Amino acid sequence: DFSGKLPQHGFGRTSDWTVVERERNCVTLQLLGGAAGYEALESCLTYASDETTLTMTLDLINHGKTDLRVAPAFHPYFAVDGVVKLDGEPCDIASLADTVFIDGAEHTLEIGERKLVLRSEELTTWAVWSDRPSEYICVEPSRDGQRFGQTEQIPRLERLAGGASQTYRFTITPAA
Secondary structure, three states, X not given: OOOOOOXXXXXXXXXXXXXXXXXXXXXXXEEEOOOOOOOOEEEEEEEEEOOOOEEEEEEEEEOOOOOEEOOOEOOOEEEOOOOEEEOOEEOOHHHHXXXXXXXOOEEEEEEOOEEEEXXXXXXXXXXXXXXXXXXXXXXXXXXXXXXXXXXXXXXXXXXXXXXXXXXXXXXXXXXX
């Protein structure tokens, strides 16, 4: 965040999560708190797959009485093994050392022979980047990109009210 109080990519990335449920094609992880000021936040992250779809679901629950500022995102890395296209346009991965942001609920990613549909209704600002263009590309849905904490006032989209919860989903499916 811009205040410098939280690490880049948030505290969830470097925190110890607890496995609370595990089935054949599904695992749910839980994080209680995670950083100073977020002791009342419960985060539950579920990864579920079937024959064609990977679904990631993040449930945030504010057990406190005051609003919490939140900026969820998913961070998938896609291996590069051919020409990359994003929404049908060739993608110069080498130019993505500086993150590019795109908007929308759905994007199509083509890598070689693979064609995937990436979808999130709740996280519609997508960070596209790579610091190892011969190895991977990231196409990451987020709440508001890198705008978290730019002002002291908490924008509506970044606010999780005391006693409230919010669910965010991200799916990856093969394109038809």
